[in-house]
Amino acid sequence: MREKDIIQKIKNGETELIEHIVSTYYTEIYSYLCRKLGSEIEAQDVTQEVFIKFFTNLHTYQERGKLKNYLFKLATNASNDVFRKNKPMHSLDVVEELQDSNPTPWEVTEQKEDQKRVKAALQTLSGQQREVIILRFYHELSFLDIARITESNLSTVKTRYRRGMMELKKILEVEYEE
Numbered sequence: 001m002r003e004k005d006i007i008q009k010i011k012n013g014e015t016e017l018i019e020h021i022v023s024t025y026y027t028e029i030y031s032y033l034c035r036k037l038g039s040e041i042e043a044q045d046v047t048q049e050v051f052i053k054f055f056t057n058l059h060t061y062q063e064r065g066k067l068k069n070y071l072f073k074l075a076t077n078a079s080n081d082v083f084r085k086n087k088p089m090h091s092l093d094v095v096e097e098l099q100d101s102n103p104t105p106w107e108v109t110e111q112k113e114d115q116k117r118v119k120a121a122l123q124t125l126s127g128q129q130r131e132v133i134i135l136r137f138y139h140e141l142s143f144l145d146i147a148r149i150t151e152s153n154l155s156t157v158k159t160r161y162r163r164g165m166m167e168l169k170k171i172l173e174v175e176y177e178e
Contacts, residue, residue, distance in 0.1 A: 129164030
Protein backbone atom coordinates (compact mmCIF):
# COMPACT_ATOMS: atom_id res chain seq x y z
CA MET A 1 0.00 0.00 0.00
CA ARG A 2 1.31 3.45 -0.89
CA GLU A 3 2.07 6.00 1.83
CA LYS A 4 -0.48 8.37 0.34
CA ASP A 5 -3.19 5.72 0.74
CA ILE A 6 -2.06 4.88 4.28
CA ILE A 7 -2.17 8.52 5.31
CA GLN A 8 -5.62 8.96 3.78
CA LYS A 9 -6.88 5.89 5.66
CA ILE A 10 -5.45 7.23 8.91
CA LYS A 11 -7.20 10.55 8.24
CA ASN A 12 -10.41 8.56 7.71
CA GLY A 13 -10.09 6.95 11.13
CA GLU A 14 -8.07 3.76 10.55
CA THR A 15 -5.69 4.58 13.39
CA GLU A 16 -4.19 1.08 13.49
CA LEU A 17 -2.14 2.15 10.44
CA ILE A 18 -0.31 4.74 12.56
CA GLU A 19 1.98 1.92 13.71
CA HIS A 20 3.06 1.34 10.10
CA ILE A 21 4.30 4.93 9.73
CA VAL A 22 6.03 4.86 13.12
CA SER A 23 7.69 1.48 12.56
CA THR A 24 8.86 2.54 9.10
CA TYR A 25 10.51 5.82 10.11
CA TYR A 26 11.08 5.87 13.88
CA THR A 27 14.56 4.32 13.88
CA GLU A 28 15.86 6.56 11.11
CA ILE A 29 14.50 9.75 12.68
CA TYR A 30 15.80 8.71 16.12
CA SER A 31 19.22 7.88 14.69
CA TYR A 32 19.41 11.27 12.97
CA LEU A 33 18.46 13.06 16.18
CA CYS A 34 21.00 11.07 18.23
CA ARG A 35 23.74 12.20 15.90
CA LYS A 36 22.55 15.78 15.75
CA LEU A 37 21.71 16.29 19.41
CA GLY A 38 24.43 14.07 20.85
CA SER A 39 22.14 12.58 23.49
CA GLU A 40 20.05 9.44 23.33
CA ILE A 41 17.62 10.73 25.93
CA GLU A 42 17.04 14.03 24.14
CA ALA A 43 16.78 12.16 20.84
CA GLN A 44 14.08 9.87 22.27
CA ASP A 45 12.10 12.84 23.55
CA VAL A 46 12.40 14.80 20.32
CA THR A 47 11.61 11.75 18.16
CA GLN A 48 8.41 11.24 20.12
CA GLU A 49 7.60 14.93 19.71
CA VAL A 50 8.10 14.64 15.95
CA PHE A 51 5.64 11.77 15.59
CA ILE A 52 3.13 13.29 18.02
CA LYS A 53 3.26 16.56 16.10
CA PHE A 54 2.88 14.76 12.78
CA PHE A 55 -0.14 12.73 13.83
CA THR A 56 -1.72 15.59 15.80
CA ASN A 57 -1.56 17.82 12.73
CA LEU A 58 -2.19 15.08 10.18
CA HIS A 59 -5.42 16.75 9.09
CA THR A 60 -3.34 19.65 7.73
CA TYR A 61 -0.67 17.46 6.08
CA GLN A 62 -0.59 17.75 2.31
CA GLU A 63 1.60 15.41 0.34
CA ARG A 64 4.06 17.59 -1.54
CA GLY A 65 6.95 15.18 -1.57
CA LYS A 66 8.29 12.23 0.32
CA LEU A 67 6.87 11.59 3.78
CA LYS A 68 10.40 10.73 4.92
CA ASN A 69 11.59 14.22 3.97
CA TYR A 70 8.66 15.79 5.79
CA LEU A 71 9.48 13.84 8.97
CA PHE A 72 13.15 14.84 8.67
CA LYS A 73 12.00 18.45 8.33
CA LEU A 74 9.94 18.14 11.52
CA ALA A 75 12.94 16.53 13.25
CA THR A 76 15.27 19.28 12.04
CA ASN A 77 12.95 21.99 13.32
CA ALA A 78 12.43 20.24 16.66
CA SER A 79 16.16 19.73 17.17
CA ASN A 80 16.84 23.36 16.25
CA ASP A 81 14.33 24.33 18.97
CA VAL A 82 16.40 22.30 21.44
CA PHE A 83 19.54 24.20 20.41
CA ARG A 84 17.70 27.53 20.67
CA LYS A 85 16.84 26.73 24.26
CA ASN A 86 20.62 26.64 24.87
CA LYS A 87 20.68 23.13 26.21
CA PRO A 88 24.22 21.80 26.54
CA MET A 89 25.30 19.15 24.09
CA HIS A 90 26.15 15.74 25.48
CA SER A 91 28.70 13.32 24.16
CA LEU A 92 27.50 10.86 21.57
CA ASP A 93 27.23 7.37 22.98
CA VAL A 94 25.10 5.73 20.32
CA VAL A 95 26.75 2.59 19.03
CA GLU A 96 26.62 2.20 15.28
CA GLU A 97 25.70 -1.11 13.74
CA LEU A 98 28.69 -2.92 12.37
CA GLN A 99 28.61 -3.45 8.63
CA ASP A 100 30.50 -6.74 8.60
CA SER A 101 28.42 -9.54 10.09
CA ASN A 102 31.43 -11.40 11.55
CA PRO A 103 34.20 -8.95 12.44
CA THR A 104 37.10 -10.00 14.59
CA PRO A 105 37.40 -8.53 18.09
CA TRP A 106 40.31 -6.40 16.86
CA GLU A 107 38.20 -5.04 13.98
CA VAL A 108 35.31 -4.30 16.34
CA THR A 109 37.64 -2.35 18.63
CA GLU A 110 39.12 -0.39 15.71
CA GLN A 111 35.68 0.37 14.29
CA LYS A 112 34.43 1.65 17.64
CA GLU A 113 37.49 3.86 18.05
CA ASP A 114 37.07 5.21 14.52
CA GLN A 115 33.37 5.87 15.16
CA LYS A 116 34.21 7.77 18.35
CA ARG A 117 36.75 9.91 16.47
CA VAL A 118 34.28 10.68 13.69
CA LYS A 119 31.50 11.50 16.16
CA ALA A 120 33.79 13.79 18.13
CA ALA A 121 34.98 15.46 14.91
CA LEU A 122 31.37 15.94 13.76
CA GLN A 123 30.62 17.82 16.97
CA THR A 124 33.30 20.40 16.13
CA LEU A 125 31.58 21.38 12.87
CA SER A 126 29.03 24.15 12.61
CA GLY A 127 25.47 22.98 13.15
CA GLN A 128 24.62 23.50 9.48
CA GLN A 129 27.60 21.51 8.22
CA ARG A 130 26.99 18.73 10.74
CA GLU A 131 23.34 18.52 9.74
CA VAL A 132 24.08 18.23 6.01
CA ILE A 133 26.78 15.59 6.55
CA ILE A 134 24.56 13.51 8.84
CA LEU A 135 21.64 13.62 6.40
CA ARG A 136 23.87 12.84 3.42
CA PHE A 137 26.21 10.25 4.90
CA TYR A 138 24.17 8.44 7.52
CA HIS A 139 20.72 8.73 5.93
CA GLU A 140 21.79 8.71 2.28
CA LEU A 141 19.55 11.60 1.30
CA SER A 142 20.16 13.44 -1.94
CA PHE A 143 21.43 17.01 -1.87
CA LEU A 144 18.07 18.10 -3.28
CA ASP A 145 16.18 16.38 -0.45
CA ILE A 146 18.54 17.93 2.10
CA ALA A 147 17.95 21.35 0.55
CA ARG A 148 14.21 20.88 0.93
CA ILE A 149 14.52 19.66 4.52
CA THR A 150 16.81 22.50 5.58
CA GLU A 151 15.03 25.08 3.41
CA SER A 152 18.33 26.01 1.79
CA ASN A 153 19.53 26.46 -1.77
CA LEU A 154 20.99 23.38 -3.40
CA SER A 155 24.32 25.13 -3.93
CA THR A 156 24.40 26.15 -0.26
CA VAL A 157 23.85 22.55 0.83
CA LYS A 158 26.63 21.32 -1.44
CA THR A 159 28.97 24.02 -0.13
CA ARG A 160 28.20 23.14 3.50
CA TYR A 161 28.81 19.49 2.72
CA ARG A 162 32.09 20.14 0.92
CA ARG A 163 33.43 22.50 3.58
CA GLY A 164 32.29 20.21 6.38
CA MET A 165 33.97 17.21 4.78
CA MET A 166 37.19 19.20 4.29
CA GLU A 167 37.11 20.22 7.95
CA LEU A 168 36.47 16.63 9.05
CA LYS A 169 39.38 15.48 6.93
CA LYS A 170 41.70 18.03 8.56
CA ILE A 171 40.58 17.08 12.06
CA LEU A 172 40.86 13.35 11.48
CA GLU A 173 44.23 13.61 9.72
CA VAL A 174 45.64 15.47 12.72
CA GLU A 175 44.29 12.80 15.08
CA TYR A 176 45.73 9.94 13.07
CA GLU A 177 49.13 11.62 12.88
CA GLU A 178 49.31 11.79 16.67
